[in-house]
Every structure is written in structure tokens, then in C-alpha cells.
Amino acid sequence: MKNSLIILAFFTAGVCLGIVGDGWLPESIDSAGSIVLFVLMGLVGFGIGADSESLKVLKESNLKILLMPLAVVAGSLGGAALIASFMEGLDLQEILAISGGFGYYSLSSLFITELRGELPGTIALLANVMREIITLLMTPLFVRWAGPLGPIASGGATSMDTTLPIISMYSGKQYAVIALFNGIVLTVLVPFLVPFILSF
Amino acid sequence: MLTVIIIMTAGMAAGYLLRNYRNLFRGLDRTVSYVIYILLFLLGITVGRNETIVRNFHLIGLKALIITAASVAGSLVLAALVYHFFFRHDHIDESGSTADRSPGASSDQGLQGDEA
Numbered sequence: 001m002k003n004s005l006i007i008l009a010f011f012t013a014g015v016c017l018g019i020v021g022d023g024w025l026p027e028s029i030d031s032a033g034s035i036v037l038f039v040l041m042g043l044v045g046f047g048i049g050a051d052s053e054s055l056k057v058l059k060e061s062n063l064k065i066l067l068m069p070l071a072v073v074a075g076s077l078g079g080a081a082l083i084a085s086f087m088e089g090l091d092l093q094e095i096l097a098i099s100g101g102f103g104y105y106s107l108s109s110l111f112i113t114e115l116r117g118e119l120p121g122t123i124a125l126l127a128n129v130m131r132e133i134i135t136l137l138m139t140p141l142f143v144r145w146a147g148p149l150g151p152i153a154s155g156g157a158t159s160m161d162t163t164l165p166i167i168s169m170y171s172g173k174q175y176a177v178i179a180l181f182n183g184i185v186l187t188v189l190v191p192f193l194v195p196f197i198l199s200f
Numbered sequence: 201m202l203t204v205i206i207i208m209t210a211g212m213a214a215g216y217l218l219r220n221y222r223n224l225f226r227g228l229d230r231t232v233s234y235v236i237y238i239l240l241f242l243l244g245i246t247v248g249r250n251e252t253i254v255r256n257f258h259l260i261g262l263k264a265l266i267i268t269a270a271s272v273a274g275s276l277v278l279a280a281l282v283y284h285f286f287f288r289h290d291h292i293d294e295s296g297s298t299a300d301r302s303p304g305a306s307s308d309q310g311l312q313g314d315e316a
Contacts (some may be wrong), residue, residue: 014244045211050219071278079274099271106236126264146280153279
């Protein structure tokens with residue numbers, strides 16, 4: 001929660017500066033973003049590659065536990081596809097890509113901005129921050145509605161860190177491993193899936 | 201977008217090869233968060249300069265909420281199904297005791313087999 005608030009604060013500060021500074025800020029800011037994004041991607045990959053813990057969790061998985069991230073991918077994209085026809089101003093690919101951030105707001109919004117522009121990028125940022133906040137607030141309800149796997153699915157990529165404490169509290173500690181696994185798989189998947197969805 | 205995937209994969213390979221040099225990774229998470237802050241600040245500036253977005257911000261928030269609600273709802277439905285068919289009879293206790301093989305679980309076992 002704290003992290004997403006910091007992110008939103010930086011974003012809002014940028015928006016304010018953009019509104020005020022329109023006209024005298026250099027245009028090159030827009031292109032500087034893509035270079036920083038490439039650096040970020042290298043760093044994120046570097047960290048994942050070296051993280052023996054996440055590799056171990058992935059190795060020890062059985063087929064059944066894979067159903068969890070699979071359900072999140074199919075459920076999120078399926079749910080988003082169902083409402084796509086009511087959504088003006090966004091095409092199906094953009095809606096699927098926004099949904100395919102699975103709560104990983106920083107990376108998915110930056111990708112979508114890079115590939116499709118700042119309008120879908122901004123929606124992606126808000127939508128994925130909301131996913132984390134909704135999970136933090138509604139986990140008790142989700143457990144009642146959908147069982148102990150509910151908040152893990154709702155948390156998506158965040159189920160490995162920010163929403164893990166509340167998930168293990170309401171679903172039970174025995175589900176923490178599934179939550180961790182789910183979060184790791186989705187976190188690794190997002191930087192591949194989002195560009196993939198937008199590549200058609 | 202291919203560039204991004206190549207950079208990411210190269211980073212993962214480099215991280216894996218250099219995983220034993222712990223010094224390289226000290227502070228990596230913090231560096232990553234700072235880079236993310238910078239990027240979102242830059243994204244904010246771009247958004248702030250875009251009058252269409254600023255004027256329609258309430259609509260954008262609503263769209264974001266609808267997409268998220270639909271995604272979460274879809275995920276919850278599938279999570280409930282996965283739990284019902286594959287995890288319900290497991291009785292994963294905190295004590296770590298073994299799975300319950302009650303007669304009622306037999307149909308689930310069959311389903312699991314099909315999946316595998």
C-alpha cells in the first residue's frame with residue numbers, strides 16, 4: 001500500500017509539473033523515458049535471474065499449483081474481454097494489456113505507454129494500482145465468496161509481496177506458498193505477456 | 201517491443217550467471233524502485249501536458265475501475281472453480297498433515313488425471 005501511494009505521489013507530482021510547465025519543459029523528456037525504461041528492464045531481469053528463491057519455488061512446483069496463475073491469466077483476460085465492447089476509446093488489445101498487468105502497475109503501465117501512448121498507459125497505472133488496493137481492502141469478502149484462493153487470484157502479481165500478509169491472514173498460512181508462487185509466476189510473465197498482447 | 205523482451209532476457213541470463221557475486225545485487229531492489237519513481241514522474245509530466253487526458257481524468261479513472269473490477273471478478277470465478285475441483289479435498293493443514301483421500305475426492309482425482 002505504501003509503495004503504491006509513493007508511486008501515485010510521484011505520478012501526481014509529474015502531472016502537476018506537466019500542467020504548470022507546459023511550454024517551457026523540453027520535449028526530449030518523452031524520449032528520455034524509453035531509454036530509462038530499457039535500463040529498468042535490464043535491472044529487473046538481472047534481479048529475477050539471480051534470485052535463487054524464485055527459481056527454487058518455480059522448480060518445486062507441481063502441475064496443480066500452476067492452475068493458480070493460469071486461473072488468474074484466463075480469468076483476468078476473460079473478464080476484461082467481456083466488458084471490452086462497452087469500453088469506448090480503447091481497443092480490445094489495449095484492454096487486455098491493461099488487464100494483463102495483474103496488479104504489476106509500474107511495469108505494465110510503462111510498457112503500455114511506450115507501445116500505445118500515455119492515455120492507455122495512465123489507465124493501466126490506475127487500474128493496476130486499484131487491483132492492489134481492492135485486494136488489500138476486500139480480501140475477507142473474497143475468501144467468503146470464492147474460497148481461500150480468491151484473494152490470491154485477485155492480488156495477481158502482488159500476491160508475492162504487498163498483499164501476501166493479508167492473504168496469509170485470511171486464507172491461512174498454508175496458502176502463503178501458493179500465493180508466493182502465483183505472484184512470482186505472474187511477475188515474471190507480465191513483461192513478456194503485455195508486449196505480446198500488443199504485438200498483433 | 202522485441203527490444204524490451206531481448207533486454208529482459210539478457211538481464212535474466214546475466215543475473216543467473218553472476219548470481220554468486222552478491223555484492224552486485226546489494227541495493228538492486230532500491231535502485232529499481234528509484235528508476236520506477238523517475239519513470240512514473242516522467243509519465244506524469246507527459247500526461248500533465250496532454251490536455252485531453254487532464255480534462256477527462258474522471259472518465260479515465262472510471263474506465264480503470266471497470267477494467268479492474270472485470271478482471272478481479274473473472275479471476276475470482278476461476279479461483280473458486282480451481283479450489284472446488286482441485287484443492288478442496290486436500291486439507292492442507294497448517295500442521296502439514298497429509299491429504300484426505302475420502303471417497304468424495306475420487307472424482308476430483310479423475311479430473312486431475314485428465315489435466316495432467
